[in-house]
Amino acid sequence: MRLNVILRYMGMMLLLEAIFMLIAVAISIFNGMDGGYAPLLLSFLLTAILGAFPLLFVEKTDGINSKESFGIVIGAWLISCVVGMFPYLLWGGEFDFTNAWFESVSGFTTTGATILNNVEAMPRSLLFWRSTTHWLGGVGVVMFALVVLPVMGKSKLNITNVELSSIAKDNYQYSTKKIVHICLSVYLGLTLLTTLLLKLAGMGWFDAVNHAFSISSTGGFSTKNMSIGAFDNVWIEVVAGFFMLISGLHFGLIFATLAGKSNNIFRSEVCRYYFTCMAVSILLVTLNLYRNGVYETFGESLRYSSFQLISYATTTGVATTDTNLWMPFSMLIAIMLSIQCACSGSTSGGLKCDRMILVGKIIKTRLQQQQHPSAVFRIKVNGVVQDYSVLQATQIFIILYLILIFVGALINAACGMDLLSSVSFAISSVGNVGIGFGDVGSMENCANLPVMVKYTSTLLMLLGRLEIFGLIQLFLIKWWV
């Protein structure tokens, strides 16, 4: 494995981050040199120097092998999180080292959990940087680099394999080069459209841009202490809810639908499952909340339950209501959606609908196999026969995912958190959801969580974002040889 090649690519990621820091500096100047000016400027200089240094020595390289591509992706995520906390640390406020690391990881992994008690006390430029971490993390720092970097060819394919799950890649049906362009086009399009419609719905430009970054990346950071609920505007909620739902779809399928291709959203088995799941969950929760008098009218119940469930399912994590007031039945549905989450090939985290469908089919096939021991059954998703390796990987992934939730919840509980908070925060961290129940409810923050919990949850966030195996590889010594 060539460390110099890995350092070159990591340097390019850092330069990309430095550019966004410079944009945040410009925003600070535009806002009369607010408190974020000096921290962002110094962070920009340090990041730019650190990023440019490897480029001074390492020349352009083609033919990156799979180990190197793993190294690049994992290294880029980690270094992005480290550099991303510079502006927070330099600004101070509520940020000590632990909190800055938590906020940075939460941003880049698009989790959206925050340690800030008072978000509105932050300078606008830093709020912009905070939302930018979501946006950069959304499709993945590496995905950006794939477009930005002039290096084409095999290296791209390898890097994409780490970032996207194998299921997601199968569904794209395009060449790797095209995947990158499609992802970026859809992502940019969603962000621009969300910004525009949020503005039209009644937000200011600054809030609209920040929330669009947060929504299109299924992140969850807001510029308000009360999140989207602070606006108390149905139209804003409709726009945000719709785009959260769309951002949870396969980017390739969104493109195919818009381009009028045959393999579109309407024909996708996964999308059908995703929409049906959402519709049934919203209906059940609305009825549950209305019948138990949590909200006065059916309309109110529908409004809050639909927005909040979409937020949980797509792993966005923005909020309009305090879900700690919900009935246990509604909470359990929200927790279930937080585990399942949205579709592969989107920016959402979690197990993903694709794997749920596969598991359902594996169970069904197992039952059929018991009835007809000699029969040969093939499992298809969207009409494509799935390899044994994919089925095995899915099962292992789900087992590992559940183990991580259990271990995370155990550590949280050992640190003094109650059962509901421990379990829901572990689910929220691994799935990159950002909100849970109890101490980490939709209207709460993570400021008062024990330090150990903060570090554990950031590890879970990174594991979840890198599809578990990606980060685990880093710790396997044999892999480095």
Added chain:
Amino acid sequence: MGIRKRIFIGFISLAMVLFFAGAIAMSELGRLRGTVHNIVETSTRSTEYAKLMLNALQEQNSAILRMMFSGGDMDGSSQQYLKGVEDFNSVLLEATETVGNRVELDAIYSANDAFRKVIEEHIASVNENNDPQWFLNMYMKAYYDLDTAIKDYMTAPQNSIAVRTVLLEENVYRTITPSILTLLVAFLIVLMFYYFLDLYFLRPVLKINKEVRSHLDFGTKFNVKIEGSGEISNLRDNIQQLIERVNTKKG
């Protein structure tokens, strides 16, 4: 880009980062020093002014007592009172202009006005100069109010020192955070610099040297693989050509 230029830019980058670290450290430590100096100076000056104000008040008090018991202006006691007032006012003015502490000073101004009013009203009614009821009920109260306000002013900086010290302790790592971060980046750059110098320059040169030695001693084939294209690659190519030319001449 040539070796010299790369190494030069590398060192310049490192120097820049170290310069940042130094400049930020100096600036932050200067700010910290300024804050601590300000706290200490405010405390010292407040104590000094309070002492002078208490002396002036004591002077006024002696004059009033002498006037009370002598039944009039004896031994120039009214002169002593006026001097005390003048001293007090000048110290108060100086304290206002130099130290600050507006809240405590406002309390002194208010208590002083009340004290002055009580005395001037009493002096105006000459017949009641030795009225003990006035002394006990009005004068003593106004006197102690002013005395308390001065003492509060004197102790205020000490009280704030405790609070500000706690704040300084809490924020001390934030004050040095920029320097720590910059040094961290400098450390990473040093590591990378060493790695790149070793990978691209030292190791190839050592390899070439070993291969040339091997060729000279045992006549093995000169075959060195070097990453990238630069002066080191040119050196390898030149040595290769030299060896070939020598071999051709021998042949």
